[in-house]
Amino acid sequence: MELLNQISFNLQNGFDETVVELTKEAVKKQIPPKEILNNGLIAGMNVVGAKFKNHEIFLPDVLLAARAMNGAMEVLKPLLIKDGIPIKGKIVIGSVKDDLHDIGKNLVAILLKGAGFEVIDLGNDVPAEKFIRVAIEENAHVIGMSALLTTTMPVMKKVVDMAKDEGLSGKVRIIVGGAPVSKEYALEIGADAYSYDGANAVETVEGFFAEGS
Amino acid sequence: MRPVFRLLSTELIERIISEARDILCNLGMEIHNDGILSMLSDHGASVDSGKKHVVFTADIIDKALKTAPDSVKLDDVMGRQTHDLTDHNVYFTPGSAAINILDPRSGEIRKPSTADYVEYAMLISRLDNIASQSTAFIPADVHEKISDSYRLFLSLLYCEKPVVTGAFTIDAFNVMKDLQLAIRGSADELRKKPLTIFSCCPTAPLKWSDVTSQNLVDCAKYFIPVEYISMPLSGFMAPVTLVGSLVQHTAETLSGVVLSQLTQPGTPIIYGGSPAAFDIRYETTPMGAVETQMIDCAYNEIGKYLNLPTQAYIALSDAKQLDAQAGLETSMGATLAALSGINSISGPGMLDFESCQSLEKLVVDNEICGMTLRLIRGIEPKEDFPAIPIFEELLKEKHLLIADHTRKYLRDEHYFPGTVIDRANSSRWKEEGSLTIGDRAKLEIERLLDTWEPTGLSDDVLAEMTVMMKEEAAKFGMDSLPHENL
Numbered sequence: 153m154e155l156l157n158q159i160s161f162n163l164q165n166g167f168d169e170t171v172v173e174l175t176k177e178a179v180k181k182q183i184p185p186k187e188i189l190n191n192g193l194i195a196g197m198n199v200v201g202a203k204f205k206n207h208e209i210f211l212p213d214v215l216l217a218a219r220a221m222n223g224a225m226e227v228l229k230p231l232l233i234k235d236g237i238p239i240k241g242k243i244v245i246g247s248v249k250d251d252l253h254d255i256g257k258n259l260v261a262i263l264l265k266g267a268g269f270e271v272i273d274l275g276n277d278v279p280a281e282k283f284i285r286v287a288i289e290e291n292a293h294v295i296g297m298s299a300l301l302t303t304t305m306p307v308m309k310k311v312v313d314m315a316k317d318e319g320l321s322g323k324v325r326i327i328v329g330g331a332p333v334s335k336e337y338a339l340e341i342g343a344d345a346y347s348y349d350g351a352n353a354v355e356t357v358e359g360f361f362a363e364g365s
Numbered sequence: 366m367r368p369v370f371r372l373l374s375t376e377l378i379e380r381i382i383s384e385a386r387d388i389l390c391n392l393g394m395e396i397h398n399d400g401i402l403s404m405l406s407d408h409g410a411s412v413d414s415g416k417k418h419v420v421f422t423a424d425i426i427d428k429a430l431k432t433a434p435d436s437v438k439l440d441d442v443m444g445r446q447t448h449d450l451t452d453h454n455v456y457f458t459p460g461s462a463a464i465n466i467l468d469p470r471s472g473e474i475r476k477p478s479t480a481d482y483v484e485y486a487m488l489i490s491r492l493d494n495i496a497s498q499s500t501a502f503i504p505a506d507v508h509e510k511i512s513d514s515y516r517l518f519l520s521l522l523y524c525e526k527p528v529v530t531g532a533f534t535i536d537a538f539n540v541m542k543d544l545q546l547a548i549r550g551s552a553d554e555l556r557k558k559p560l561t562i563f564s565c566c567p568t569a570p571l572k573w574s575d576v577t578s579q580n581l582v583d584c585a586k587y588f589i590p591v592e593y594i595s596m597p598l599s600g601f602m603a604p605v606t607l608v609g610s611l612v613q614h615t616a617e618t619l620s621g622v623v624l625s626q627l628t629q630p631g632t633p634i635i636y637g638g639s640p641a642a643f644d645i646r647y648e649t650t651p652m653g654a655v656e657t658q659m660i661d662c663a664y665n666e667i668g669k670y671l672n673l674p675t676q677a678y679i680a681l682s683d684a685k686q687l688d689a690q691a692g693l694e695t696s697m698g699a700t701l702a703a704l705s706g707i708n709s710i711s712g713p714g715m716l717d718f719e720s721c722q723s724l725e726k727l728v729v730d731n732e733i734c735g736m737t738l739r740l741i742r743g744i745e746p747k748e749d750f751p752a753i754p755i756f757e758e759l760l761k762e763k764h765l766l767i768a769d770h771t772r773k774y775l776r777d778e779h780y781f782p783g784t785v786i787d788r789a790n791s792s793r794w795k796e797e798g799s800l801t802i803g804d805r806a807k808l809e810i811e812r813l814l815d816t817w818e819p820t821g822l823s824d825d826v827l828a829e830m831t832v833m834m835k836e837e838a839a840k841f842g843m844d845s846l847p848h849e850n851l
Contacts, residue, residue, distance in 0.1 A: 166767075207784060212775060215767045258763065334792060348792035 155181065159192030159224070164199050166216025168223045175224040185231040193224050194268055201267075204351055211259075214351070218266020225268070239270050241361050244287045245296040246274035248307035253300035256330060256350070260296060263350040264357060280310040287315075287324050294357055299330040308333070309341040316342070325360045329353060367453060367743050370704035372663045378670045381608065385615035386426055388571070393420035394620050395572040398579055401624060408627055426619060429626035435672040437590045437633040437708075439497065439527040440558035442548055443821050447496055447527055450635060450674035453706030455741060457699070457734040458529045459489065459727060460681045460715025461499035461564070467686070467716060467723035469810055474685065474721055476505035479847035482516060484814060486523035488724055491813040494734035495713055495727070497562075499529035502722045508841035509533075511834075514540045517561070518834045519848060521548065522827070525820045529592070529711065531564040535576055538583045540837045545589070547829045548822070556588040559633060562676075562709070566594040566639075567617040569602040578624060585629035592637035592676045592709070593621035598650055599660070601643035607660055614640055614664050622673070635709060636668030637676030639719070650718055653683045653694025661698075662705040674708045678719065680730065681712030687725045687803050691716060695726075696733050703737040710734075725806035728813070732782040739780035747774050785809050 155178050162170040171193075178188045200217045203209045232239065245261050247254045254276040265271045272290055274282060283295050295315070299305045308328050315324060325344040328337075338346035344360070347353035373381075396402055397417050406412040408428075411420045436451035448456050466477040482504045489498045500516040507515050513533040520528045521544060532538045541561075549555040565581040567573050573581075584591045595617035597603030603610040618636055625634050640660045641650035651657060661677035668675040680699035684690035695712065702710045713730035714722050748770060749755070755770055765771050785805045787794060798804070831846075838846055 207781070210775065210781070212766050212772055216772075219767065255764070259766075331790075335796075346792070348790050348796065352793065 155183070156188065156192040156195070159188065160196035160199070163193060163196035163217050163220045163224075164203075166213060166220055168216070168220035171220040172223040172227060175227045179227065179231065185228050185235060186237050188224075189228055189232065189268070193221055193228075197221055197267055201351070201354070211350075214266065215262055218262055221266045221268065240268045241294065241357065242270045242272065242290060242292045243294040243296055243357065244272045244274060244283060244290065244292045245298075246278035246283060247276035247298045247300070248304050248311075249277055249279045250307070251299050251301055251304040252276050253298070253330075256300070257296075257298035259350040260298070260329065260347075260353045263354050264296075267354045267358065269357065280307055280314055283311045284314045284318055284320070287320065288318065292324060294360060295324055295326045296353070296357075297326070297328050299328070299333060302332045305330075305332060305337065308343065312342045327353065327356055366745075367741055368704055369453065369706060370662065370701060371666060372659060372705075373666045375670070377608070378667050381611050381615055381667060382619075382670070384612045385619055386423065388612070388616045389421040389426065389620060390423055391420070392571070393418055394616075395419075396578055396624075397573065397575045398582075401573075401578050401582060404627055405623075421620065421623065425623055425627065429619075429623040430671060432626045432630035433622055433634055433671075433673055434631060435674070437562075437635055437674045438559065439562070439590070440560060441527055442521055442525040442560065444549075444558055446558075448709075450676075450708035453741075454708055455703045455706060455710060455738065456496040456708065457494060457680065457710050457713055457730075457738075458497040459495060459499045459501045460678060460712045460719055460722065461501050461529055462531065463502040463715060463717075463720050463722040465717070465721040466502055467721055467725070469724045469807055472686075474717075477502045477722070478506045479504045479515075479519065480851055482519050483523055483848060483851060485722070485724060485727075486520050487814055487817040488727060488810060489526060490524035490820075491817060492727065492731040494731045494738060495526075497527045497529055497709075498524050499711065500531070501714060504847070506847050508838070508843055510537070510841045511838050511843070513537045514544070514837055515834065515846070517541050518544055518830060521545075521560075521830065522822075522848070523820065527559075528561045529564065529709070530561050531566075532580050533576070535579045535583075538580055540833055542583070542587055542589065543833050544830050547826055547833065552587060559588065559590050562590045562592050562635065564594050564637070565591050565621065566596065567621060569595070569597050569617070570613060571617060571620075573620070573624070581621060581624050582628045585625045585632040588629065588632050590633040590635060591621070591625055592635035593618045594678075595621075595638045595640065597640045597660075598643040599641070599656065600645065603640070607656060607663065610640055610660050611663055611667065614638055614660070615667055618664070618668075634673065635676045636664070636671065636673040637709070637711075638664055639678040639711075640664070649683070651683050652678060652681050652712075652715075652718060653690070653698065655697070658698050658701050661707065662701050665702075665705050665707045669706070675706075676709040676711060677702060677707045678711045678715075679707065680710050680733070681715035681719065682726075683716070683718050685717050685721070687716075687723060687729065687806065691726060692729070692733075692802075695730055696737075699730075699733050699737045700740065703741045706741075724810050725803055728783075728806045728809045729785050729802060732786050735780050735782055747778070783809060 439448035597610045597613040642654040642656040665675040679702045682691040682694035714727035
């Protein structure tokens with residue numbers, strides 16, 4: 153549909169105001185919100201993701217598209233909820249206790265939001281208990297943790313162990329990242345996945361939901 | 366400010382030129398071409414035709430320098446201007462006339478075929494930082510008498526970029542010139558929009574062969590740009606000191622300027638060369654030696670002093686594989702050359718003392734060229750002052766990834782190399798297969814070849830060129846051309 157193609161096109165080019173306007177117009181024209189989401193916004197983000205991976209566009213372009221996506225989601229979210237359409241997924245994210253580094257974590261949060269996920273950002277210096285508590289309260293699907301110091305990495309293991317104790321295994325997936333963290337470490341502590349950068353984190357989280365469905 | 370690297374003081378440049386002129390006007394040169402000897406004699410040079418020897422005069426050297434243009438422009442096959450070789454402008458061109466190719470698929474060093482040449486030309490059309498093509502190697506599956514013209518023909522067929530080339534015989538010049546006339550439509554158009562540069566090499570020390578000097582004269586008649594490729598070998602066929610080698614290079618190159626300008630005043634010429642240090646341990650001519658590169662950069666300063674466009678074989682390596690030596694020698698050469706403002710920098714793709722071309726290396730060198738071209742754009746303020754507003758924005762937004770300032774200047778301030786340059790973090794690198802630079806270059810070659818698009822030459826012109834090339838091939842008993850069967 154022409155209007156949805158326009159939404160996709162403008163999203164790919166990061167024109168956030170236009171994307172929001174077009175989304176409102178689509179709603180007014182009675183296009184089902186789910187269709188606007190899938191065939192307009194997510195279709196556009198998929199193109200952006202592929203181009204980014206291919207080095208045709210860069211991070212700022214992805215972030216601009218993500219900003220446009222977020223703007224449009226503000227319009228669509230109440231309607232999606234009203235229609236009983238589940239949101240794509242809810243993620244609790246933060247830098248672990250005693251770790252004040254949050255640049256990488258912020259980037260991952262922006263990109264996940266841009267991909268249509270609901271992100272609850274707990275900021276930095278987040279204690280293990282808080283990750284677990286918020287995940288339970290919010291019915292989150294994923295916990296994402298970042299550590300930039302070898303000394304703070306053990307908090308990740310603590311969260312994984314607590315999740316097990318709380319009976320969250322299988323319900324809440326845990327993904328870890330950060331410069332000193334590795335795939336091997338993630339496996340060792342029993343996390344579900346490791347990501348080496350923001351785009352990879354989005355791919356990995358998308359992967360969780362693909363498996364789930 | 367454009368950064369510029371200099372090796373010679375003005376006093377030293379003037380002294381080198383003065384010594385070179387003394388050599389030409391006292392010791393003279395051997396020129397094995399009667400027509401040229403007679404022309405020089407007509408202009409007052411003292412000629413011994415029996416010994417094929419000429420002693421120049423200060424007057425003809427001055428006269429030649431006066432009519433030599435200070436810029437050489439080139440246009441691509443479609444007639445769009447791509448080069449203005451002048452001042453400190455810099456353009457890269459692949460190293461030329463290799464006898465071998467490093468097979469990108471088997472890793473074997475072998476004689477190249479027409480199929481290799483076609484792939485090469487297609488690849489060059491896709492490499493953004495290499496502005497021209499050169500007839501980079503010699504296809505071994507055609508008669509040797511057409512191996513020079515056939516590679517030019519293939520280049521013009523598969524890539525639109527201007528071509529640095531050269532003829533191996535006097536007769537081959539004709540068809541090589543006719544191919545260009547077919548594209549441009551007339552001699553006048555070819556003069557206005559030069560498409561090729563012909564390399565013409567004096568023989569060290571102080572000698573011109575019949576073929577190369579005649580090529581030079583023939584080019585001048587059609588205003589086809591010529592680059593002189595003087596090749597002093599320090600300590601062997603030239604004095605061991607860099608200054609001594611420079612004196613020889615200057616004398617040989619000035620003689621070329623005289624030959625061209627007396628034939629056709631105002632014909633475009635380029636002050637080029639391929640000098641080398643001589644490694645007395647291996648009896649080889651290392652193009653990656655720092656002394657070779659210093660001679661190149663220094664004669665470029667002499668060329669600039671004389672207000673002439675310059676060229677050098679400098680961004681290349683003597684390694685046999687795409688290894689660390691290949692990278693370091695090529696990068697050092699490319700960087701020094703660009704900082705020196707050598708206008709036409711020859712070398713990318715080349716290995717093994719200018720004898721082996723490599724498509725993988727071309728893809729990697731394209732990135733070296735890209736980084737070098739960024740380097741010489743230097744550092745300039747771009748809406749950076751006053752600095753407070755952007756820092757206010759940074760503190761407020763916590764990052765500048767999508768700031769207007771970032772979006773406006775990102776691609777201009779930063780050169781983003783292709784995937785052959787590894788900038789992934791180690792986890793990603795492992796996950797993507799732990800590829801070496803060679804692996805990544807091979808993938809890039811395939812990607813670029815898959816996305817190649819035919820040139821915009823009309824069918825009529827292509828047909829005309831094909832007839833010319835087939836007639837030339839028929840003279841040497843070939844009734845078909847290998848590219849027709851690809």
